[in-house]
Amino acid sequence: MPPAIILLALAPAARYTAGRAAVDGIEVIRLSDAERAITVSVAPSAGNMAYEMNVNGKNVLWMPRRNVAELKARPALAGVPFLAPWANRIDGWSYYANGKRYQLNRELKNAGEDQNRNPIHGLLTGSQAWKVISVEADDSGAKVTSRLEFWRYPDLMAQFPFAHTIEMTYRLAGGALEVETRLINHSEDPMPVAIGYHPFFRVYDAPRDEWRVHIPARDRMVLSEQLIPTGELKPNPYADPLPLAGLRLDDVFTGLVRGENGRAEFRVTGNKESVSVIFGPKYRVGVVWAPPRSGFICFEPMSAPTNAFNMSHAGTYKELDSVPPGGEWRESFWIRPEGFETNAAP
Numbered sequence: 001m002p003p004a005i006i007l008l009a010l011a012p013a014a015r016y017t018a019g020r021a022a023v024d025g026i027e028v029i030r031l032s033d034a035e036r037a038i039t040v041s042v043a044p045s046a047g048n049m050a051y052e053m054n055v056n057g058k059n060v061l062w063m064p065r066r067n068v069a070e071l072k073a074r075p076a077l078a079g080v081p082f083l084a085p086w087a088n089r090i091d092g093w094s095y096y097a098n099g100k101r102y103q104l105n106r107e108l109k110n111a112g113e114d115q116n117r118n119p120i121h122g123l124l125t126g127s128q129a130w131k132v133i134s135v136e137a138d139d140s141g142a143k144v145t146s147r148l149e150f151w152r153y154p155d156l157m158a159q160f161p162f163a164h165t166i167e168m169t170y171r172l173a174g175g176a177l178e179v180e181t182r183l184i185n186h187s188e189d190p191m192p193v194a195i196g197y198h199p200f201f202r203v204y205d206a207p208r209d210e211w212r213v214h215i216p217a218r219d220r221m222v223l224s225e226q227l228i229p230t231g232e233l234k235p236n237p238y239a240d241p242l243p244l245a246g247l248r249l250d251d252v253f254t255g256l257v258r259g260e261n262g263r264a265e266f267r268v269t270g271n272k273e274s275v276s277v278i279f280g281p282k283y284r285v286g287v288v289w290a291p292p293r294s295g296f297i298c299f300e301p302m303s304a305p306t307n308a309f310n311m312s313h314a315g316t317y318k319e320l321d322s323v324p325p326g327g328e329w330r331e332s333f334w335i336r337p338e339g340f341e342t343n344a345a346p
Contacts, residue, residue, distance in 0.1 A: 043071065087122065145167060162187045193329050195303050212244070248290070
């Protein structure tokens with residue numbers, strides 16, 4: 001009698017997965033797409049920063065620290081930092097909102113300073129106040145949502161007295177990482193919105209001076225010597241594509257050129273590798289920063305320009321968003337890497 005043959009039905013491996021891991025003693029959320037060999041790592045206790053987006057083993061995000069524990073211990077701008085309640089600079093230690101002047105307290109030491117001792121990049125770049133509220137994966141993608149209850153922290157409220165909650169969702173789907181931000185205003189006054197992100201990108205198949213850049217903008221803001229917009233606009237002077245050789249970029253662009261879906265796509269390209277950063281409609285301003293010999297480029301989605309609170313009060317910027325009492329503001333940008341093959345060593 002022939003031996004019985006037993007057939008085991010094996011479930012196919014899931015394309016998308018999401019889970020928690022301890023890396024260097026730090027909780028990290030990992031989102032993975034097995035089909036495209038993409039893994040995203042997020043450190044909630046280090047500013048809720050995505051510090052890795054590995055594509056076939058190559059991190060398209062620039063990460064200067066040796067590991068995530070060092071990043072948490074010595075916070076640095078790297079990966080995908082969140083800038084709030086203001087992005088970039090304010091022209092001094094006070095700002096206006098709803099016609100009122102608010103004084104920032106330097107002694108609290110929770111706001112960074114630039115080379116001119118102006119406040120820069122808000123209060124949350126290395127915040128440990130983020131709490132993970134969901135980690136999920138299904139056939140459509142993998143995502144993690146974290147929450148920061150700004151209103152619970154007196155030192156934050158002392159600098160920006162608008163009670164609000166922030167929710168951030170990283171969603172990996174279709175070969176792109178979506179970064180969605182939701183602001184919920186609990187205050188009785190409208191809350192101005194001047195948030196942004198400062199993500200760092202790199203490609204590997206060409207040296208920095210051979211990278212080419214696409215900047216979808218009609219206008220460039222004129223900046224003072226302290227890198228504060230003057231209110232004057234000039235046409236975008238750069239070629240498309242723009243070779244980076246010999247250039248130092250630290251420019252603020254507006255009048256973004258958008259597709260039918262309302263999105264604007266910035267892009268850096270090496271030989272075949274490229275990273276696109278796609279701004280949703282409420283990101284009206286893009287900062288491009290590419291210092292010489294740096295090995296990275298930043299495409300910064302910003303809801304408003306540098307010094308937006310004070311420009312709005314002065315009447316030199318008229319598009320500042322605000323969240324009504326009890327209302328919310330929501331927008332996304334997307335990071336899409338392409339051309340990262342397994343046979344090119346990082």
